[in-house]
Amino acid sequence: MNPRPRGGYNARRRTSQTGWLFVLIPVLMISIFYFYPMVQAFILSLKSGRGSNLSFVGADNYIRLFSDANFITAVKNTFIYLIVQVPIMLVLAIFIAVLLNDDRLKFKGFFRTAIFLPTVTSLVAYSVVFKYMFGPDGIVNKFLLNLHLIQDPIQWITDPFWAKVTIIIAITWRFTGYNMIFYLSSLQNIDKSVYEAARIDGAGAITQFFKITIPLLKPIILFTTITSTIGTLQLFDEVVNITKGGPGNATMSISQYIYNLSFEYTPDFGYAATVSYSIVLMVVILTMLQNKIGGDKR
Template sequence: MHKGLNSQRRIRLTGWFFVLVPVVMISIFYFYPMVQALILSFKSGRGSNLQFVGIDNYIRLFSDTTFLTAVKNTFIYLLVQVPVMLVLALFIAVLLNDDRLKFKGFFRTAIFLPTVTSLVAYSVVFKYMFGADGIVNKFLVNLHLIQEPIQWITDPFWAKVTIIIAITWRFTGYNMIFYLSSLQNIDKSVYEAARIDGANAFTQFFKITIPLLKPIILFTTITSTIGTLQLFDEVVNITKGGPGNATMSISQYIYNLSFEYTPDFGYAATVSYSIVLMVVILTMIQNKVGGDKRS
């Protein structure tokens, strides 16, 4: 009897040991920096010479024109790019889920491939492709769609369009995988029954596919929102936030506050926590709008 209890105790302690190690590591490398960043957001000063200033940094956000511009730019990316990307990902997933389609493996790999490319590498490629003398302008001129090259990088409007195209190209395949895997878990008999009842492809998509994919659509919407609010690599490597601050994102502004301007790590931490607040608010709204009404 005692041997059995000791054996169970050892098994239990072994389990707790395996749980404890990742908990300690996550606490040290994840939660501790978060807490320190929150404390830092209540301080201000140059370099490491920081003084406690209370909520002054948070009040400063509302009068900081550069921060407000970065927020506006980021929300333009969010409101335009995320819906376009998710609709495109869902449309492609439905097409690639068709049993009659040949070479499905090739198309799935080709569309997902941008996801695994280096952020810096693909951003640099896009910068040269969309340059004044880049291949995109040459292609459009040769097709007589435009008379003169579009200033994709130096015009405020077209620079935003370039960033949106770049993000959409890279992350559409990523979200497509979620939709595709979910579509494959839907019983084919559901669609067969709908066809017998006279439902066409359009009706099946909106009455069957969309409702059954609702949890995945909510998940991809939240993750895409978080990713866009943290947008950094594309902006820095394609436009450097220019022209002026026309394409600057919030994450780039945090970087500039820390390393490009006179270092103000306290205010940079404050701007970082503004992203946290935006993520929390938008996630709550999305859960409220798209979540299960029964929960």
């Protein structure tokens, strides 16, 4: 019997080696630029000191979080943004997506582009525009005064309550269109015959929305809720450029506090890394909760 030819084996081996080479390169890059900095940041969070003069303190930085008034204030502010803004933004995104998915609507391309455009605007540029719009002599106060809805200009930037409202309006304006795209793409994948069958059975528009649209959008709603939660916990640009965390620390976010610890106050990079890892912990806990509540029980 002739020996088994090895040409096919060698070809498969070369193909396998080539495939592993293509996989190895991105794995190596991800490890160097993603996982290695994460490990180094965690090691840094176990140290404390001024500037680069750091010494190992173990879990002291993590214990310090619970007695740090500035950190607690930043967490409270961030969770106010999260609890108020994220539901409003997602409801608006779903509502707009349903409207733009209507076949009877004209100029749909224009409206979709207009609503999505805020997402691609510069964070700094739009934050500065909002700062001037909501200033004491800004267009928002002038508009409300002309309509006689207010007697005196609202201190949108310098009042603790209204400053938070301004931040919430700004991030809602920017990211509603981003989430709307996800819902719109999902709506376009729903078979029209499902709605036609529901109309034949006598279901109205509201019933169709709650009994068909929302259940079919459930995976996307969960996805956008998680991504919006992560984005809000990392909120930085709007707070820094609109209110600078003020008045006082009334609008300071966790990310701004990390920046302050690193560059505004006496540099304490170890404690700043600890606060950064607190965001990681919050993201993990909230993501698990959201998956538990809204995920597929199967």
